[in-house]
Amino acid sequence: MWLAREQTDKKGGNGLVAVAIDKDKGSQNALKWAIDNLLARGQTVVLVHVKLKSLPSTPSGPSPRKDLDTKELFLPFRCFCTRKDIQCKDVLLEDTDVAKALIEYVSNNAIENLVVGSTSKSGFLRTFKAVDIPSSVAKGAPDFCTVYVITKGKITTMRSATRLAPTVSPLSNQIQNKPVSRASQSEPRTPQTSNVRGLAKATNEASHKSNDSADFIRSPFTRGKGSNGRLYGEIGAPPDTDISFVSSGRQSIDRMFPSFYDNLDSGYSPRLSNTSNMDPRQSFDATPFAMRLVDGNTIREVSSASHISQESERSYSSSSPTTDDMEAEMKRLKQELKQTMAMYSNACKEALTAKQKAIELQHWKLEEERRIEEARMAEEAALALAEKEKAKSKAAIEAAEASQRIAELEAQKRINAEMKALREAEEKKKVLDALVQSDVRYRKYTIEEIETATDYFSASRKIGEGGYGPVYKCYLDHTSVAIKVLRPDAAQGRSQFLQEVEVLSCIRHPNMVLLLGACPEYGCLVYEFMANGSLEDRLFRRGNSPPLSWQQRFKIAAEIGTGLLFLHQAKPEPLVHRDLKPGNILLDGNYVSKISDVGLARLVPPSVADTVTQYRMTSTAGTFCYIDPEYQQTGMLGVKSDIYSLGIIFLQLLTARPPMGLTHHVEREIEKGTFSEMLDPAVPDWPFNDALGFAQMALKCSELRRKDRPDLAKVILPELDRLRSLAERSINPSSPRCNSSNSSNYSQVSLQLSSMSPPRLGESHGS
Known part of the structure; x- marks a missing residue:
């Protein structure tokens, strides 16, 4: 109320307060704020509502429904003012511009304080649908008017006046000359009747004051009786627009204590006074505080018992002299109301405490259930983990047992291998002793x-x-x-x-x-x-030896192939050399080549040799770059294992280069068409086409897969015999061409001892 006191302390001004209202919550907050801060008991507030004006194509009268809605708009605000002992004046404006209408009304009636409600900081009344009306009103209002913009019960914008408002205003004259309602002149009969009568008076004043003003709106309620004389129709403000809920924040106490008011009204007379022709129940029917009679059971609704007390006091003071009985009755009623309110407050506190305890118990119950569920899930997880660990330990035990069995088998195999090695050593010793004592095959x-x-x-x-x-x-x-x-x-x-x-x-x-x-x-x-040493020494010209001619190289290649075929066709079992290389090819004084170092040779079963497959060896042997790659990876030995080594020797005969990567280099030069650069430059007169064919055959012999290599007897030796014949003709052109069949027959000549076949390894030989 500091603003109200401040207004009364000002010298000059008219003290008029206007509140712009609409159907929203912001208008109710604005009116409440104005009553709490700008108005004192008994003062008058002007309620201003601007109705947007439409421009119809054909003129017509106002709609009854719209008028009724407008009247219902003011009703909750009037009731709230009545409860607060504030007089109110209703003003309805109609214009196309809301801000303009408010500014013109403030200017014409010299309004000193204007309160505008807003539902948010950026919006105004929802019916107006404009977000700049508060600022427009604050800017356009006259300088003698202070404009307050209220949002959620607080001031968001305030534009102060720069000068005093005129003390004389048409509106203030109307408020001062307002006639007194007849209901205030009636005489009370009983204390109970006086309470209702005070309520009727307040309501009647709220509904009939300012009747002489053109912009006043009367109460829209109608009354009617049924066949039994009881009230059946009542009209009130909708619950969502009842401003009585704004001030207190709770339901009206008349709805909390209906029995108290039933007892209070048990002794009414059908008339309030001789001077009033209004039925009290009809008077209540004209307000939002309605009394209902249904099937003989009386249910009365009063917005506030304190409001009834205040109206009753005003009714007594205005209509008749105050008596001791009436004052005692009023004190008694106030005491009962106070006790009832205290009981209700205690009951509410107990209910809230009980509800809080119930909520806590519910939370405790949910927490306990959650803990039990977590414990159950943890137990299940522990059981599952135990089962898993049990399965793991069982699997580990089984794996340990299997490892133990494998270790035992390996130990047994090792013992057997050692025993076998001992037996082989003994057998070799016996063979060596037999050779020493009785072998006559060599000196x-x-x-x-x-x-x-x-x-x-x-x-x-x-x-x-x-x-x-x-x-x-x-x-x-x-x-x-x-x-x-x-x-x-x-x-x-x-x-x-x-x-x-x-x-x-x-x-x-x-x-x-x-x-x-x-x-x-x-x-x-x-x-x-062998006078000329090894083929490797002669190819790389160690000791400054002269280079081998291409005729000698073709002849050496044919001789190596012939000797290798002799080993592969040995009876009863073929022999695989396994270490064929230029260092193991020896040359005599006439450059006749002979294969040496057959210590790594192995006998292959005839069935394996005939089908051109492999024979499994426990360990590989040979020289790097000459050993068969497939034999080196798998340990599978066959007669074509020597063909790979033969192909590398043939490429070295042509190029006189080391064996490392030789097949790749030769193949690349052939593809590029520069194979001549790969030939040994120490030989100037290479027959290029024959050398190229020889190199291509050597590349086929050095294929990585054994099945891709050609056959020695059917493919390789015929070509080698042709090259040897070519070399012989170039040396002695008059010599007849060598027949390949005769050469093949010659290559297969065996000078074995009469009726002696090669024994198997480990066998002893008789004398």
Whole structure:
């Protein structure tokens, strides 16, 4: 009420307060704020509503429904003012511009304070549908008017006046000259009747004051009676527009204590006074505080018992002198109301406490259920985890048992392998002893003879170094020989020594090196001496030796193929060399090539050799870049394993280059058409076409897959015989062409001992 006191303290001004209203909540908040801050008890507030004016094409009178809606708009505001002991004046304006209508009305009637309600900071009355009306009104209002914009019961905008409002206003004159209602002149009869009568008076004043004003709207309610004389029709403001709920924030106490008011009205007379012809129930029917009579049961609705008390006091004071009985009755009623309100407050507190406890119990129950559910889920998870761990431990036990069984099997296999190795060692020893004692297939030399011939293994006699020992040149039986000595530390070389003795002592071929004798006790082999050394030395011209001509190279290739075919066609089982390379191809004084170092040769079963398949070996052997890739990966040995090594030797005969990546380089140069650059430049007169065909055949021999390599007897040797014939014709053009069939027959000539076949490894030989 500080603003109200401030207005009364001002000197000058008329103190008029106007509130712009509509159907929204903001108007109710604006009126409440104005009553609390700008108005005092008994003052008058002007309620202004602007109705948007439409421009119809044909003139017509106002619609009754619209008039009724407008009247119902003011009703809750008048009732609220009546409860607050505030007089109100209703003003209805009609214009096309809301802000303009409000400004003109304020200017014409010298309104000192204008309160405008807003539902939000950016909006005004929803019916007006404009967001700039508050600011427009604040800007356009006259300088003597203070404009308040209220949102949610608080001031959002305030434009203060710069000068005092005129003290004389037509509106203030109308308010001061307003006639007094007849209901205020009636005399009370009983205390109960006086309460109702005060309510009727307040309501009647709210519904009939300012009747002389053209913009006043009367109460729209109608009354009617049924056949039994009871009230059956009542009209009130809708619950959502009842301003009585704004001030208190709770339901009216008349709805909380209906029995109290039933007892209060139990003694009414059918008339309020002799001067009034209004039925009190009809008077209540004309207000939102209606009394209902249904089937003899009386239900009365009063908006506020305190309001009734205040109206009753005003009614008593205005209509008749106050008596002691009436004052006592009023005090009693006030005391009862106070006690009832206290009881209701206690009941509400107890209900809220009980509700809070119920909510807490419900929360506790939900929390306990959640904990129980979590415990149950945790138990299930623990059980599942235990089952899983149990299954894992069972699987681990089974895996351990299986590992133990595997370890036992491996141990047994190792024991068996060791026993087998011991048996093989014993058998080899027996074979060696038998060879020493009774083998007559080769000449046996004593160690003394070999020492004498080599000058006790003098370094001057050494002509080379083999894979398992040195090689010495000397004379035995007036013949030049080469003696290969096995080193004592070459454990694997002893088995190869025995293998070479076994093979070379049983076969004879012009292109196989000749074994003259051996000293088995000390691991010495005696070969015929090859004057021109190995093919590797001659290709790379070690010792400044002259280069090999292309005729010699074609002849050497044919001789190597012939000797290899002899090994593959050996009876009863084929022999696979496994270590064919230029270092194991020896050349005699006439450059006749012979295959040596057959210590790695293996016998292949006839069924395997005939079907051109493989024979499984436990370990691979050979020289890198010459060994068959498929044999190296799988351990499957076959006669075509030597074909791969033969192809690499043929490419080296053409190029005189190292074997590393040689097939790739040759193939790339052939594709580019620059194969001539790959040929050995030491030979100037290569027959290019024949050399190219020879290289292509060598590439087929060095295919990675064994099945893609050509057959030695059917494909490779016919081409090699043709190249050898070409070389012979170029040397001696008058010599007849060599028949390939005769050459093939010659290549298969075997100079084996009469009726002697190559024994299997590990067999002993009789005398």
